[in-house]
Structures are given as structure tokens and as C-alpha cells.
Amino acid sequence: MNNIRNFCIIAHIDHGKSTIADRLLEYTGTITAREAKDQILDSMDLERERGITIKSHAIAMEYKAKDGNVYALNLIDTPGHVDFTYEVSRSLAACEGALLIVDASQGVEAQTISNLYLAIDAGLEIIPVLNKIDLPGADPDKIKAQVIDLLGCKDEEIILASAKANIGIEDILEAIVKTVPPPVGDSTLPLQALIFDSVFDPYRGAIAYIRVKNGIIKERDKLKFFAHDKVYEAEEVGVLRLNKIRTGSLKAGEVGYVIGGIKDVHDTKVGDTITINKTGAAHPLPGYKEIKPMVYSGLYPTNTEQYEELRDALDKYRLNDAALVFEPETSAALGFGFRCGFLGMLHMEIVQERLYREFNQAIITTLPNVEYIVYKKSGEKVIVDNPDHMPLPGEIENVEEPYVKAQIVTPSEYVGSIMKLAMDKRGIYKNTVYIDPTRADLSYEFPLAEIIFDFYDKLKSISRGYASFDYEFIGNRESELVKLDLLLNGEPVDALSMIVHRSKAYDWGRKVADKLKDLIPKQLFEINIQAAIGTKVIAKSVVKAMRKNVLAKCYGGDISRKRKLLEKQKEGKKRMKQVGNVEIPQEAFLAVLQIDE
Amino acid sequence: MFFRDHAGIYIHIPFCDHKCIYCDFYSIITSDNIQAYLKALKKEIDYYAEKYQNRNNYVSVFFGGGTPSLMEPKYLGEILDHLHKRFSIKQSAEITMETNPGTVNREKFREFRHAGINRVSVGIQSFDKKELEFLTRIHDAETAKSAVYDAYMAGIENLSLDLIFNLPGQTSEIWLKTLSEAVNLPVKHISAYSLILERGTILNKMVLKGEIDLQGEEIDADLYEKTIGFLGDYGFEQYEVSNFAKPGYECVHNSIYWQAKEYHGFGTSAHSYFDGKRRWNVSSLKFYIDAVNEKGHAIIGEEELTFDERKEEYRYLYLRHTGLNIREYDELFSEDFMTKNEPLVLELINHGLAEYDGVTLQMTGKGYAVCDEIIARIE
Numbered sequence: 001m002n003n004i005r006n007f008c009i010i011a012h013i014d015h016g017k018s019t020i021a022d023r024l025l026e027y028t029g030t031i032t033a034r035e036a037k038d039q040i041l042d043s044m045d046l047e048r049e050r051g052i053t054i055k056s057h058a059i060a061m062e063y064k065a066k067d068g069n070v071y072a073l074n075l076i077d078t079p080g081h082v083d084f085t086y087e088v089s090r091s092l093a094a095c096e097g098a099l100l101i102v103d104a105s106q107g108v109e110a111q112t113i114s115n116l117y118l119a120i121d122a123g124l125e126i127i128p129v130l131n132k133i134d135l136p137g138a139d140p141d142k143i144k145a146q147v148i149d150l151l152g153c154k155d156e157e158i159i160l161a162s163a164k165a166n167i168g169i170e171d172i173l174e175a176i177v178k179t180v181p182p183p184v185g186d187s188t189l190p191l192q193a194l195i196f197d198s199v200f201d202p203y204r205g206a207i208a209y210i211r212v213k214n215g216i217i218k219e220r221d222k223l224k225f226f227a228h229d230k231v232y233e234a235e236e237v238g239v240l241r242l243n244k245i246r247t248g249s250l251k252a253g254e255v256g257y258v259i260g261g262i263k264d265v266h267d268t269k270v271g272d273t274i275t276i277n278k279t280g281a282a283h284p285l286p287g288y289k290e291i292k293p294m295v296y297s298g299l300y301p302t303n304t305e306q307y308e309e310l311r312d313a314l315d316k317y318r319l320n321d322a323a324l325v326f327e328p329e330t331s332a333a334l335g336f337g338f339r340c341g342f343l344g345m346l347h348m349e350i351v352q353e354r355l356y357r358e359f360n361q362a363i364i365t366t367l368p369n370v371e372y373i374v375y376k377k378s379g380e381k382v383i384v385d386n387p388d389h390m391p392l393p394g395e396i397e398n399v400e401e402p403y404v405k406a407q408i409v410t411p412s413e414y415v416g417s418i419m420k421l422a423m424d425k426r427g428i429y430k431n432t433v434y435i436d437p438t439r440a441d442l443s444y445e446f447p448l449a450e451i452i453f454d455f456y457d458k459l460k461s462i463s464r465g466y467a468s469f470d471y472e473f474i475g476n477r478e479s480e481l482v483k484l485d486l487l488l489n490g491e492p493v494d495a496l497s498m499i500v501h502r503s504k505a506y507d508w509g510r511k512v513a514d515k516l517k518d519l520i521p522k523q524l525f526e527i528n529i530q531a532a533i534g535t536k537v538i539a540k541s542v543v544k545a546m547r548k549n550v551l552a553k554c555y556g557g558d559i560s561r562k563r564k565l566l567e568k569q570k571e572g573k574k575r576m577k578q579v580g581n582v583e584i585p586q587e588a589f590l591a592v593l594q595i596d597e
Numbered sequence: 598m599f600f601r602d603h604a605g606i607y608i609h610i611p612f613c614d615h616k617c618i619y620c621d622f623y624s625i626i627t628s629d630n631i632q633a634y635l636k637a638l639k640k641e642i643d644y645y646a647e648k649y650q651n652r653n654n655y656v657s658v659f660f661g662g663g664t665p666s667l668m669e670p671k672y673l674g675e676i677l678d679h680l681h682k683r684f685s686i687k688q689s690a691e692i693t694m695e696t697n698p699g700t701v702n703r704e705k706f707r708e709f710r711h712a713g714i715n716r717v718s719v720g721i722q723s724f725d726k727k728e729l730e731f732l733t734r735i736h737d738a739e740t741a742k743s744a745v746y747d748a749y750m751a752g753i754e755n756l757s758l759d760l761i762f763n764l765p766g767q768t769s770e771i772w773l774k775t776l777s778e779a780v781n782l783p784v785k786h787i788s789a790y791s792l793i794l795e796r797g798t799i800l801n802k803m804v805l806k807g808e809i810d811l812q813g814e815e816i817d818a819d820l821y822e823k824t825i826g827f828l829g830d831y832g833f834e835q836y837e838v839s840n841f842a843k844p845g846y847e848c849v850h851n852s853i854y855w856q857a858k859e860y861h862g863f864g865t866s867a868h869s870y871f872d873g874k875r876r877w878n879v880s881s882l883k884f885y886i887d888a889v890n891e892k893g894h895a896i897i898g899e900e901e902l903t904f905d906e907r908k909e910e911y912r913y914l915y916l917r918h919t920g921l922n923i924r925e926y927d928e929l930f931s932e933d934f935m936t937k938n939e940p941l942v943l944e945l946i947n948h949g950l951a952e953y954d955g956v957t958l959q960m961t962g963k964g965y966a967v968c969d970e971i972i973a974r975i976e
Contacts, residue, residue, distance in 0.1 A: 522814075524970055525948055545948075547818035550968040552790040552839045554917060555854055556607055556868040560875050560900060563910050569973040581944055 001253040005180045006074045006211065008091055008124075010116055011101035012109035012468060016131040019163035020101055020172070021059075021075060027169045028061035028073070031242055058094075058197070058209050058255055060239050065177045073176060074240075074255040076196060076211075078115070084343060085472060086291050087197070089118050090271045093287055094196040094211035094255065097125040097180030099172065100147070104130040104138035104160075108146045108435055109468035110409040116150065127175045128153055134162040146435050185252030190281040191215030191274065193250075193258075198268035200320040206262040209240070210274060211255050213285055218249040222277040223260060226284035227269050231277045232260035265322045291323050293341025294402070294473065295348055295452050296385040298329060298366035298495060299355075300337030302575050302586060306361070307336040313359035314338060317351070324351055329386065333495040333579045334364060334589075339386055342368075345452050364577075364586045366495045370449045373400040373476055387497040390483040393534050400476040402448040405430075408459065410467035412440045417462045425450035426501060446471070447479060449499070484509055484538075486516065487530040491580040495589055509539035511595045519588045522546035527582050604653035604871075605853040606684070608638065608676060609864030610665040611882055614700065618733050618803070619761070621795035623866035623880040624663045630882055634864075635672055637889040639679050641863050644893035646683035649871070653859060655686040657850035659693045660714075666696040670705060674712030691716050691755070691849040698736035698744035706751035716755040716848075717748045718788075724778040725771050728764050733799075742782060749783045755846060757786035762824060763817045764792055765809045772820050773827060780831040785846035789824050790839045791817055818966055825962035837918045838965050855918035857911050865895075874901045908932070913972040920959030937976045945971065 011017035025031045061073045078091040092098070098119045102108055119126060128147045133140050144158055159175060161168030197209040210217070217223075221234045238246040239256040250256045262268055270291070273284035301310045311328075318324050325341040342348040348368060355361040372384040375397045384390050406427075410418055412434070422429065422444050430443035446455075451471065459467050482505050486496035496516075500508050509531030516529050520543050527543040554562055576583040612631065613624040658680060660673060673694065680686060693716040694709060701709075706717070723729050724738040736744070748756055758779050762772050779787055794801050794811065803809050825835055833841035837855060840848065853860050859871040866880040876899040879885050888895035902910065908930045915921040923934050935942065942958065945951035950964035950971065960968055 524950065524967060524974070525944060546814075546967050546970055548791075548814050548821060548966050549970045550838050550917075550966060552793050554838070554914070555851065556860060556862055556870070557866070557877065559854065559868075559870075559910060559914070562913070563906060566909065566913060566969075566973060569969070573973060581940070 001185070001251075002182045003069060004072045004074065004183055004253045005097065005176050006076060006095045006183055006253075006255055007097040007099060007127075007176055007180050008076045008078050008095045008119075009099045009101060010078065010112065010119055011131075012103070012106070012111045015101050015103040015106065015109075015112070016163050017101055020099070020129070020131060020161070020169075021077065023163045023166060023169045024073075024075065024173065025059065025061060025242075027173065028063045030059065030061045058240050060241055060255065063173050063177070066174060067177070071177050072254075073173070076255065084347075085114075085118075086289060086343075087270055088115060089122070089287070090194070090196045092119050092122040092124060093271075093285075094194055095122075095124055096183055097127065097176065099176075100126050100128045100151075101131050102128065102143055102147055104133045104140050104143050105135055107143045107439060108150060108409065110407045110441075110470040111468055113150070113409060113441065114407055114470040114472070125179050125181060126151060126153075127172070127179055128158045129161050129168070129172060130158060131161050131163060133160045134165045134167065142436065146439065149435060183253030185212070185214050187214070187216050187252040189214040189252075190279070191217055191221075191276050192281045192285050193217055193274040194285050195268055195270055195272045195274065197270060198265050198322065200265050201259075204236075204259050204261075206260075206265045206268040206319075207244075208258050208260075208262075208268040208274070209256075210250070210258055212250045212252050214252050214281070215275075216249055216251045217258060217274070223258070223274050224277040224280055225267065225269075225272050225274055227272040227288065227290075228267060230267055232262050232267070235259050235261055264319055266318070269322055291343065293323070293325055294344055294370065294448060295342045295368045296371060297340055297342070297348060297368040298331060298334065298337050298364075298386070299326070299340050299352075300331065300334040300364045300366070300495075302362040302364055304335040310338070310355075310361050310363065313355055313361045314340075317355060317359065321351070323347065331366075331388075331495045333493045333577050333584065334366070335577075337364075341371075341385065345456075364589055366589050367498055368452055369499060370402050370447075370452065372481065372499060375399070384499075387483055387499045388494040390497075390499060393482070398478050399481045401479045401481060403474050403477050404446055404448050404451065404471040405474045406444045406446050406451065406469065406471040408442040408444065408467055408469050409435065410440055410442065410463050412438050414463040414467055415440050415442065418442065418459065418467060421455075421458055421462060422446070425455055445474065447477075447501075448473070482533050484512075485532045486512060487528075487532060487537075488520075488582045488584070489525075489528050489580055490530075491582075492532075493579050493584070495577075496591075505533055506538050508595075509533075512591060513539040513541040515591045515595055516588055517541040517543055519591055520582070520584060523581075523583060525581060603656040603687075603853070604859040604861070605657035605659065605850050606655055606680060606686075607659050607661060607850075607860060607862040607864075607867055608665075609663065609862065609867045609878075610660055610668060611663040611865045612667050613662065613664045614667065614697070614735060615733070616799070618731075618799035619792065619795070621798050622661075622663065625882055630886065631668070631672070633886050634882065635675065637886045637895075638676060638863055641889045641894055642676075642679055642683055644889075645861060645863075649861075652871075653685070655680075655684055655690060657691045657693070657853060658686065659691075659850040661695050663695075664697045664700060665694050666700045666705075666709075670708035670712045670714075673709065673714065677713040693718055693757075693848070693850055695720060696744065696748070697734075698741040701744060701747065703747035703751050706748045706753060710752050715753060716757070717753050718757040718759060718786075719744055719748070719784075720759045721745075721779070722759060722761045723764070724775045728767065728771070728775075731764065732761070738778070742778070745782045745784060754783070754785070756782075756784045757788065757848065758782070758784050760787065760789045761792055762789055762820045763812050765811060767812065767816075767820070769820055769823055773823060776824065776827050780828070780833070786840070786842040786848060787828060787833055788840050789828070791821060821966050822962065825965075835962060835965065838968055852918070855914045857907070857914055873907070874899050904930075912975060913968075916958070916960060916972055916975075917965070917968055920957040922957050924956065941974055 009017045058076045063071050063073050076091050076094050078088045130140055159168050159171045192214045193210040193212045195208045195210055199207050219234050219237050223232050223234055236259040238244050271288040275281040301307055323343050326338040329339040374382040374384050376395050377397045426447050428445040433441040435441055459469055480502045481499050482502050484498050484500050484505055485492045513529045513531045526545045529541045530537045531539040576585050611624050692713050694714045696717050696719050721741040722732055828841040832843055835841050836847050862869045865882055865885045868877045876896045878895040879897045885895045952959050
């Protein structure tokens with residue numbers, strides 16, 4: 001156990017986490033440069049395209065250190081996005097140390113700070129690394145000062161590196177061996193293994209990535225999971241190199257995988273503890289949380305006839321993604337579909353994209369919303385994850401919405417505009433810490449609902465891409481919220497309802513009514529668009545009736561052509577949703593997302 | 598309803614003096630192959646006559662183009678004689694020839710009449726000097742008018758005019774002036790087409806290059822509305838999206854298309870519809886002549902309509918035309934039109950887009966204007 005080091009890498013997007021990982025793998029001979037398909041750890045296409053790691057993975061390296069000993073270094077990769085904070089915290093719990101990678105020109109970012117705090121909370125040893133020191137824009141002295149300020153470390157403890165130019169890689173490996181403590185644990189105690197990630201393999205079932213804290217896990221062990229009652233037999237146990245290498249057992253301190261004919265990733269939940277059935281440990285490892293969706297949206301097939309197909313696709317997809325929850329719902333406007341819960345907006349986009357790419361499902365998503373707690377005058381408490389289910393205004397005593405604590409790191413010249421943005425988003429200012437004279441760390445509290453749509457895009461745009469942002473859920477708070485309905489020719493469109501703060505209702509109503517006017521094409525009849533709170537109309541707009549749409553000529557040779565055009569037109573209409581006598585194009589259901597405040 | 602179980606014949610004459618910028622019909626600017634073409638036409642007619650003898654009484658022959666009036670009258674006469682030999686063409690049949698002003702004088706019209714032509718459709722398009730120049734027509738307003746008078750004086754009283762509206766820069770003042778020139782001529786029928794941008798036309802290229810801007814929906818709709826009103830005031834009743842006639846002078850030939858009746862098309866790029874199939878000929882003059890000489894026909898494509906396709910065509914053709922007789926439609930296709938479409942039909946009537954007398958659902962002028970949208974919503 002003295003020769004094992006379990007570590008992870010903390011970095012902001014684009015600061016070079018994946019390239020550093022590749023260099024470490026190459027240096028230790030775990031992979032050759034040719035094998036390093038650029039960034040080996042991001043194995044999903046989607047991950048590579050977006051340049052982010054969505055799901056964490058692990059890989060083991062053998063390193064012969066300058067002290068002459070051979071060490072087993074387990075790199076446990078962490079997801080890089082705020083939607084996956086819980087998964088990050090579980091990955092950290094599997095390690096004793098972390099590399100903190102900071103771009104030598106960009107400096108410390110919000111995500112760096114929030115993940116660093118998670119790592120410090122988890123008691124990890126931190127190894128600071130400045131990456132990209134060879135770039136012309138690099139300012140190592142300035143960035144070093146930021147890091148020193150943040151960590152309270154010494155100047156000489158900071159490693160200067162460039163993954164691209166292969167600088168500092170050996171220093172990093174040596175630091176891991178020297179600084180990161182070997183795992184503590186006792187192989188003679190009953191088994192306690194932490195699941196820090198799980199993936200689904202269509203042939204083998206769920207594969208749990210584990211860190212054994214105490215005891216030993218062997219093949220043919222009967223495994224008990226603390227999060228549920230099912231018992232599985234360990235069919236295969238091993239360590240992770242580029243591929244899985246079967247070893248038959250893992251002991252305290254080691255990192256690897258276990259396969260047990262588990263049909264569903266929901267039985268290998270991240271954060272759960274595995275032990276031996278009946279004779280195992282009495283208590284799980286601390287820190288397990290049931291992951292709860294933060295953002296909800298309706299998912300509907302673009303073609304109503306494809307409901308069953310979509311259900312099959314979601315059923316298959318959820319085998320792979322324990323964080324996605326869904327249940328059937330019906331919308332008058334969109335037909336049969338599903339209300340889905342996501343960890344955040346990125347998670348939602350990924351699900352949508354993967355359903356399209358891997359399952360060929362074209363879907364309409366309704367405007368995302370958070371979950372509200374409604375206390376009714378009758379004393380009843382209702383959880384509302386679909387705006388259309390909001391009780392009538394007269395029945396409501398009060399409504400609570402989720403709040404988050406947010407951290408924004410920005411060059412100081414943008415502080416003013418960011419504060420204005422935060423105010424628009426109902427942010428509650430907490431404090432400002434200057435990381436260095438040019439860089440501020442702003443703390444805020446926000447209603448989650450205000451930051452899920454476009455906050456991040458706006459933040460990036462007003463700071464020319466320099467500000468970064470991270471947040472975590474802190475609880476529910478009472479707010480003055482109202483349900484805003486959209487009516488087309490007097491008929492409410494359920495899928496366009498939204499819950500907004502009273503102070504914003506008029507402004508939103510106006511903007512949505514105007515936006516819909518642009519998105520709904522002219523039709524045979526005039527369309528009156530109204531935004532209303534209860535029975536009170538607060539904004540109106542009109543789509544005028546179409547006045548001319550007819551092919552002037554239809555003679556002998558034109559008839560077939562005309563029929564084919566007509567068939568196409570009808571096909572297009574199928575993709576529109578009919579509410580009353582109004583046809584609504586799919587884009588309209590996300591109209592609010594495109595509104596600029 | 599005008600005719601029952603009657604069929605038509607279309608003869609394409611591809612020769613033109615030049616290509617107009619808005620035209621997407623097959624045409625060529627040479628007269629070298631006229632003899633060979635006429636020979637091939639007769640051969641193609643023979644081929645079909647043998648295959649489909651005595652099946653129909655033909656009520657119409659239509660010479661379209663190209664510019665059929667460029668031909669020697671005796672040539673059209675030969676074709677007509679040949680058709681009479683091979684098909685049962687009614688004595689009262691409508692025999693139409695498309696004409697371009699500037700290609701015919703009074704004497705030649707007289708010859709065409711003797712050859713058998715009893716209806717002439719004159720491609721005038723506009724009486725506005727600038728518009729005619731823009732459209733690259735070879736005639737001016739005076740030539741256009743005299744072409745109509747010449748035909749009339751030659752004894753052809755069933756006269757029609759083609760006009761185009763919504764040309765770039767066209768105001769309702771200019772258009773109404775063209776319309777009033779038209780109704781003051783001795784014509785019985787007017788076709789008024791909103792400018793269509795067809796792929797492959799010179800006009801399309803000009804628009805793509807940004808050399809000209811087309812006018813939008815609002816102006817188009819205004820001009821169309823004014824057309825219907827104006828022509829109605831002068832006794833030209835709208836009986837199809839773009840067609841207006843004095844009572845009794847609706848075009849027999851085009852009504853065959855719009856009532857989903859059978860027609861035979863001969864010549865380059867001609868289309869036919871019979872036995873539930875649509876067929877079309879090759880466009881190229883050379884390939885056409887070669888194919889007919891070799892096989893007797895020059896078909897390069899055909900489609901057999903499914904039941905649903907026939908139903909769809911029937912619906913929209915009648916709705917564009919004189920209205921859909923609901924009972925006949927339901928019987929023909931074992932349908933229940935009103936059950937399927939009642940809410941829409943009620944809305945159409947309430948918004949003044951259609952009328953229903955208990956038998957026929959018919960477009961109003963406002964309805965014709967948005968007919969494509971209406972038929973796309975009908976099931």
C-alpha cells in the first residue's frame with residue numbers, strides 16, 4: 001500500500017487537464033503517443049467535441065521514481081462542469097491528492113476555486129501546477145502569486161509545466177510520489193469500497209469503478225450495496241489501464257473495477273458503498289447523497305407517433321445515466337411525452353444530443369424550469385416541476401424556489417457590468433475577494449431559475465469570455481412567483497406556461513408575446529397572442545393572416561410537381577403542433593430561451 | 598362542371614424566336630429541325646392511336662410552346678388532319694394555339710383559322726413599355742393590341758390574353774392600366790399570373806445576383822385582390838386561381854387538367870395522364886426525334902398514382918378550380934370529407950375564404966389567394 005498513490009486533476013476547462021493526463025500516461029509508458037488519440041480520457045465523441053469531460057474515468061500507471069521504487073499511480077479523472085459537482089466530490093473522495101492545474105496566462109478561475117475547495121474539504125494534498133508556461137501570453141510570476149494567495153503554498157512548490165512542450169512532466173510525477181500520502185486503510189477489516197463512477201456496457205452490464213477503503217474484494221464475493229437491497233456476485237474484478245486488466249481481487253487502497261451482471265447503472269450509484277453480503281461492514285462510507293435533478297423540462301417526440309420509440313430510447317439511455325429521471329406526462333399542445341429531471345442545463349443538452357445521435361430521436365424540449373415548493377392555503381404542500389401544474393393563484397399561501405451560492409471570478413474591469421447582470425438576475429450580493437489586484441472573486445446568491453437559461457452566456461459575453469462561474473445549491477427560499485400563461489386565440493398553450501418572479505412578469509410577458517409573433521408563421525387566420533397572469537392579460541401581439549400563398553400555374557406538367565410540393569408541405573405541418581386552429585412551430589416552445597433581456 | 602368523360606390533346610411546339618427571362622418551358626431558338634420534328638410528332642401520334650384507339654372523345658387540342666404561331670399554318674393543319682385521322686375529335690372541339698404578338702399578321706391568322714384553329718391565346722403579359730422591355734418580350738403595346746385585333750378580324754372570336762402581375766416595381770396603378778387595356782380588347786378570357794420565380798430562368802439568376810428585388814406578399818395580395826375585383830366588374834368571372842372568363846368561355850382544355858380528366862401530350866417535354874398514370878416526354882428536341890424514330894414514343898418518366906395520390910390531386914385541382922363537389926368526392930373515394938374537415942371548413946366560411954352551398958365547397962377570391970395553404974390543411 002505504501003507504493004500506491006491515488007490522485008486526481010483539478011482544472012478549469014481548457015487549462016490543459018486532458019493533455020497533462022496524456023503526458024503522464026505517455027511518460028510512464030502506460031500508452032504510446034500513437035495511442036493517445038489526443039485526449040484519451042475523454043472517450044465519448046461528444047466529450048471530445050465539447051472539450052469537456054462529462055463522466056469521470058480512472059487509469060492506473062506504473063512509475064519508477066528517482067528513489068528507485070516502482071509506484072502504482074491511479075489517476076482518477078473528475079468531470080469538469082458545475083452540473084456534475086456531486087460526481088466531482090465522489091471522485092475526490094477516492095483520492096489522497098490532487099494536481100491543481102492553472103493556465104499560466106488565464107490564471108485562477110471560478111471552477112478552479114470551487115473544485116479546489118471541494119478537494120481541501122476532502123482532505124487532499126494539493127500539488128499546484130502552472131501549465132502552458134511556454135505560451136507567449138504566459139505570466140508565471142503573476143499567476144504564481146494568485147496560486148500562493150489561494151493555497152498559502154511556497155513559491156518553489158509550484159511546478160512549471162507545459163503539456164504541449166513536454167516540460168515539467170517528471171517533476172509532476174515526482175511530486176505525486178513525494179507529496180501525496182499513500183492510502184490508509186486496513187485489508188483485514190470488512191470490505192468498504194466507494195463507487196466513484198459507473199458506466200454501462202451493453203454486454204457486461206453496469207461496471208462500477210471503485211476505490212477500496214478497507215478490506216478486500218474478490219471474484220465470487222456476494223456483494224451488498226448500501227443504497228438498495230439487491231445482492232450481486234462479483235464476476236470480474238480488476239484494475240484499469242488503458243483497458244480493464246483482470247486481477248481477481250482488489251485490496252484496501254487500490255482502485256479498480258467490479259463487474260457483477262448488474263443490468264442497470266442505478267444499482268451502481270456513484271457515492272454508494274459496496275461491502276460483502278451478511279458478513280460485511282455495518283456502515284457505509286460517509287458522504288453518499290441521492291442525486292437530485294435541478295432542472296426539469298418536457299421532452300416530446302417531434303412526431304407524436306414516435307412516443308413509444310422515445311420511451312424505449314429513454315429506457316435504454318437511463319441504463320447509462322443514473323442522473324436522468326423521467327416520468328410520462330401529457331400536454332394538450334404537444335401530446336404524450338416525458339417530464340425529465342436533469343442535473344443542469346449542460347446535462348439536459350447532452351441528454352438531448354445523445355438521444356438524437358445514439359437513438360435517432362428528434363425531440364422538442366419545453367422551456368426548462370426548476371422545482372418549486374408550493375404551500376397551499378389548505379395546508380397542503382405541493383412539489384411543482386411543471387409550470388402548468390402550478391395551483392391557481394387563489395389557492396396559494398406561498399411558494400419557495402431553489403437558491404444557489406455562486407462564485408464569479410473575473411478580471412476587475414468587468415465587475416461593474418457583472419454586478420448589473422447579477423442584479424437583473426435577482427442576485428443577492430455577498431462579498432468580493434480580490435485574488436490579485438486585477439482579479440476579483442464575487443460571491444452571490446441567486447435563485448437557480450435565474451441562472452439556468454442564459455446567465456452563463458451573458459456572463460461570458462460581457463466579460464469577453466474572461467469571467468468564470470460556479471454554483472452550488474443552498475436550499476429553498478420563499479419568493480413572489482407567479483405563473484405566466486401564453487394564449488393563442490384565447491386558448492392557453494400549456495407547454496408555454498412559465499413561472500416567473502412577479503417583478504419580471506410584465507417584461508417577460510411583453511417579450512415572449514413579441515418573440516412568438518416572430519416565430520409563428522402567418523396562417524390562414526389572424527392569431528392573437530396574449531400573455532396572462534390568471535385571467536389578467538398583461539401583453540398582446542398579433543400575427544396577421546396570410547394573404548397570398550398559391551402557385552399561379554397548374555397545368556399538365558405542373559400537377560405532379562404540385563402534389564409533391566403539397567406532400568412536403570403537409571409533412572412540414574406534421575412537425576408543427578396544433579393548438580386550436582393555430583399551428584405552432586417547434587422553435588416557439590423554446591422562444592423564451594432566445595429572448596434578450 | 599363543364600364536361601364529362603372527355604379528354605384533351607396537347608401538342609408542344611418548342612420553337613421560339615428567343616428565350617424570355619421568366620420562361621421555364623422547353624424551347625429552342627432555331628427552326629432547323631422543324632420538318633423532322635413534325636414527322637416525329639405524327640409518328641408519336643400514330644403510336645398512341647394504335648395503342649389507345651377509340652377510347653375517348655376528344656374535346657380539345659392545344660398547341661402550346663415555345664411559340665406555335667411561329668410555325669407555318671399549313672404545318673399545324675397537317676398535324677390537326679393527322680389527329681382527326683387517328684383520334685375521335687369532336688366537331689365542336691376547342692382548338693387553341695398560343696401566340697406571341699409580333700409573329701402573326703391578319704392574313705396568317707386567317708390561314709391558322711382555315712387550318713382549324715378556333716381559339717387563340719395571346720401572350721401579351723403587359724401593356725407597359727418598361728415592363729415589356731424588362732420581360733424581354735419582342736413586342737410593344739401597340740403590336741400586342743393589333744395581334745388581338747388581327748385574330749379577331751380573321752374570324753377567331755374566342756380570344757384569350759396572358760398577363761403577368763407583381764413584376765418588380767409594379768404599382769397597382771400600372772397594373773390596373775394594363776388590365777383596363779386588356780378588357781377594352783375583344784377578348785373573352787384573361788389569364789393573370791402572379792410572377793413565379795422558376796428555377797433555371799434568367800429571372801431567377803437576376804434575383805439571385807441581387808440585380809432585382811421581387812415584391813412581397815402584401816403587394817402581391819393587393820394586386821391579386823384588385824385583379825379579381827376589376828375583371829369581375831368587366832364580366833370576367835374567376836373560375837380558377839389565375840383564370841377569368843366571360844360566361845361560356847372558360848378554357849375547355851385547361852379544365853380537363855383541373856378536373857383530373859385524361860389528356861395526351863405529344864412532342865418534347867409534353868405530359869400525359871391516362872390509365873391512372875402520368876407520363877412525360879424527354880425535353881431535348883434531338884433526343885425526342887431519335888426516340889420516336891426508334892421506339893415510336895419518347896417517354897422518359899412515368900408515375901402511377903396511388904389511390905391516396907389521386908384523391909389528393911382531385912381535391913386540390915377542384916379546389917383551385919370551380920370547387921369540390923363533396924358528394925361526388927365522397928362517393929368516388931369512399932370518403933367523409935365533412936366529418937374530417939368540418940372545423941376548418943367552418944372557419945374558412947366564417948373568414949370569407951370559402952363558400953358552401955350544401956353541394957360544392959368553393960374558394961372565394963380571398964380563398965384562391967391562399968389556396969395552397971388551405972389545401973395543405975385539408976385532409
